[in-house]
Amino acid sequence: QVQLQESGPGLVKPSETLSLTCTVSGGSINDYYWSWIRQPPGKGLEWIGYIYYSGSTNYNPSLKSRVTISVDTSKNQFSLKLSSVTAADTAVYYCAREVGATRIDYWGQGTLVTVSS
Amino acid sequence: QTVVTQEPSLTVSPGGTVTLTCASSTGAVTSGYYPNWFQQKPGQAPRALIYSTNNKHSWTPARFSGSLLGGKAALTLSGVQPEDEAEYYCLLYYGGAQVFGGGTKLTVL
Numbered sequence A: 001q002v003q004l005q006e007s008g009p010g011l012v013k014p015s016e017t018l019s020l021t022c023t024v025s026g027g028s029i030n031d032y033y034w035s036w037i038r039q040p041p042g043k044g045l046e047w048i049g050y051i052y053y054s055g056s057t058n059y060n061p062s063l064k065s066r067v068t069i070s071v072d073t074s075k076n077q078f079s080l081k082l083s084s085v086t087a088a089d090t091a092v093y094y095c096a097r098e099v100g101a102t103r104i105d106y107w108g109q110g111t112l113v114t115v116s117s
Numbered sequence B: 001q002t003v004v005t006q007e008p009s010l011t012v013s014p015g016g017t018v019t020l021t022c023a024s025s026t027g028a029v030t031s032g033y034y035p036n037w038f039q040q041k042p043g044q045a046p047r048a049l050i051y052s053t054n055n056k057h058s059w060t061p062a063r064f065s066g067s068l069l070g071g072k073a074a075l076t077l078s079g080v081q082p083e084d085e086a087e088y089y090c091l092l093y094y095g096g097a098q099v100f101g102g103g104t105k106l107t108v109l
Helices: none
Strands: A003-007 A018-025 A033-039 A046-052 A057-059 A067-072 A077-082 A091-099 A103-107 A111-115 B004-006 B009-012 B017-024 B036-040 B047-051 B064-069 B072-078 B086-094 B097-100 B104-108
Touching: A003 A091, A003 A103, A018 A033, A018 A091, A018 A111, A033 A067, A046 A067, A046 A077, A046 A091, A046 B097, A057 A067, A077 A091, A103 B036, B004 B086, B009 B017, B017 B086, B017 B104, B047 B064, B072 B086
Parallel strands: B009 B104
Antiparallel strands: A003 A018, A018 A077, A033 A046, A033 A091, A046 A057, A067 A077, A091 A103, A091 A111, A103 B047, B004 B017, B017 B072, B036 B047, B036 B086, B064 B072, B086 B097, B086 B104
């Protein structure tokens, strides 16, 4: 059973960089796409971007200028960096596994990141 | 800016049948958009239900089914159970980019 676990600071100051890591267990990070998705409190889901295990990436155009997703296959982890954050970036951040970039099957439990001074 | 539209809310009686739809601002939804459906209950992560229009995951209850209906992706729940009360989201793929619908809050009453 594949499991994903997000980790990182729960509080980030405005204008700083949000950094999260997703650790994959119960399966290999190889041969899959790995996504970050967020959900502001009380609102819907927003796809942030994904990375293939080989390192190729694809980002939401609305966030592309601020997002970097990277992968460390030796640790079975992938990471998200979102720069120049504002209060609008406050959300629960989920990591998820994508198969063939056509379906999402497994999700992490999510982690709340609050942007506040 | 591509927009994916779902009904904001629907109500169904226990044991009844309900269909949720997912429309694209770019036109008719086809199988090439690989429609996915997810269920989210309060305080929980989303759970995958349907992929590529009508394929179920191994854990998806038989009462959930996906289809294309009138140019939209559709999720039908037959024999609705009280535990099906939740928010449902669709996801469409646009040649690399992915866009979630705004979600449908399903009430079982």
